[in-house]
Amino acid sequence: MPREYRPYEPDQGFLLPPSLRDWLAEDHLAFFISDTIDAMDLSRFDARYGTEGPGKQAFDPRMMAKVLVYAYATGTFSSRKIAAKLQEDVAFRILAAENFPAHRTISDFRQRHLAEFRDLFVQVVQLAGEVGLVKLGTVAVDGSKVKANASKHKAMSYGRMKQEEKRLRKEIRELMGKARKTDAQEDKRYGKDFRGDELPAELSRREERLEKIQEARKRLEARQAEADRETGREPDDQDRTGKPGKPFSRPFGAPPDKAQENFTDPDSRIMKRGSSGFEQCYNVQIAVDEEERIVVATAVTQSASDIDQLIPLLDAVEQNLGEQAECYLADAGYRSESNLQALEERGIEGYVAMGREKDGTQKPISPDLEATRRMARKLRTKRGEKAYRKRKWIGEPPFSWIKSAMGFDRFHLRGLVKATGEWDLACLAANLRRMHRRMAWT
Numbered sequence: 001m002p003r004e005y006r007p008y009e010p011d012q013g014f015l016l017p018p019s020l021r022d023w024l025a026e027d028h029l030a031f032f033i034s035d036t037i038d039a040m041d042l043s044r045f046d047a048r049y050g051t052e053g054p055g056k057q058a059f060d061p062r063m064m065a066k067v068l069v070y071a072y073a074t075g076t077f078s079s080r081k082i083a084a085k086l087q088e089d090v091a092f093r094i095l096a097a098e099n100f101p102a103h104r105t106i107s108d109f110r111q112r113h114l115a116e117f118r119d120l121f122v123q124v125v126q127l128a129g130e131v132g133l134v135k136l137g138t139v140a141v142d143g144s145k146v147k148a149n150a151s152k153h154k155a156m157s158y159g160r161m162k163q164e165e166k167r168l169r170k171e172i173r174e175l176m177g178k179a180r181k182t183d184a185q186e187d188k189r190y191g192k193d194f195r196g197d198e199l200p201a202e203l204s205r206r207e208e209r210l211e212k213i214q215e216a217r218k219r220l221e222a223r224q225a226e227a228d229r230e231t232g233r234e235p236d237d238q239d240r241t242g243k244p245g246k247p248f249s250r251p252f253g254a255p256p257d258k259a260q261e262n263f264t265d266p267d268s269r270i271m272k273r274g275s276s277g278f279e280q281c282y283n284v285q286i287a288v289d290e291e292e293r294i295v296v297a298t299a300v301t302q303s304a305s306d307i308d309q310l311i312p313l314l315d316a317v318e319q320n321l322g323e324q325a326e327c328y329l330a331d332a333g334y335r336s337e338s339n340l341q342a343l344e345e346r347g348i349e350g351y352v353a354m355g356r357e358k359d360g361t362q363k364p365i366s367p368d369l370e371a372t373r374r375m376a377r378k379l380r381t382k383r384g385e386k387a388y389r390k391r392k393w394i395g396e397p398p399f400s401w402i403k404s405a406m407g408f409d410r411f412h413l414r415g416l417v418k419a420t421g422e423w424d425l426a427c428l429a430a431n432l433r434r435m436h437r438r439m440a441w442t
Helices: 029-038 043-047 061-073 079-088 090-096 103-112 114-130 158-190 201-230 310-321 337-346 370-379 382-388 391-395 397-405 416-438
Strands: 138-147 155-157 260-262 269-272 278-289 295-301 327-330 350-352
Touching: 029 061, 029 090, 029 114, 029 416, 043 061, 043 114, 061 079, 061 090, 061 103, 061 114, 061 416, 079 090, 079 103, 103 114, 103 416, 114 295, 114 310, 114 416, 138 310, 138 391, 138 397, 278 310, 278 391, 278 397, 278 416, 295 310, 295 416, 310 337, 327 382, 327 391, 337 350, 337 370, 350 370, 350 382, 370 382, 391 397, 397 416
Parallel strands: 138 327, 327 350
Antiparallel strands: 138 278, 155 260, 269 278, 278 295
């Protein structure tokens, strides 16, 4: 007697229309994201479309937001791959409700609504506070480097720019001379009615490259001039001395020859990225609540140093949740006398490391750095040691979830403003993943 199997009829049609919601478990992440976004205020998304006027009907921003947040939460960042998922993946099809926006529409929506995703991030953080997943007892501040959407091989140093600019100018002069000579020969051969004003292809390429180098050089010089002003320098001060008895090593606004600029994403910077070496990166920042490791504040900076980000992150926590945490933890990258003074002046309890944790090394502290000396004493107490010990398991896990579990290890948009918005979107998705695991929905 032949073995019997369960019925399998791949060509059998449905007698009644199926519900795609039956194809996923009730506690699936897609449903959680959909229900959460439905509970949010998306009026800022709607405001960009106006209230009336001609034109095609736009896709519902609520649907587009759900699809993008779910895409980031599950490690799909390319607009083309998201568009493919809308055809092939049940969860995406449920969220889109049989809408199929093209990849260009998805990309444009993401870039157009970065500020709105920031607002949505804050709303989700506030929701986490309301349901008890954020307590604002202890908050850890941490930073990490994320690769920019640019190659370090598309960067050039200021010294190399000057050399290339000189070389290209020479080649352009030679090509222009060659073109004039060719015109004269052709005029003699064919007559002066021949146009002969087309630029040779090699000349056009060199002029475009020269223009890009000149623009990059101006950006470097403008940035250096701003940095010089912050140190008290003034234009045309080269005749004065910097250190006592010594002239300035370079003119005002002239960058060091090693200063680099990237042609693909000029806002990104070369930074040391763990064992990967030096890469074009942004320095991303998070403030993480102890209760469930929810990210409660974010930032993105062009500086490889964390030192200027501590107070802005604390301000962002208060702005997002309406109050400060009881205690803040930060590693030695945030240590400065001004930061520690600001904590004392604001009456904020904080523990900021004095040195690297691996070897416990600490340089002698100058007597002038009174706030730093007080922090060092506080860290040596039993209470201080116990409090600071929490920093790693509070602040570092979200980076692991975002970079490893979600796969967000590089930006997909270019420019500081867009990178900041994309980081908010990634942290929003990470928070919803965490909340989905922790919240009991009925």
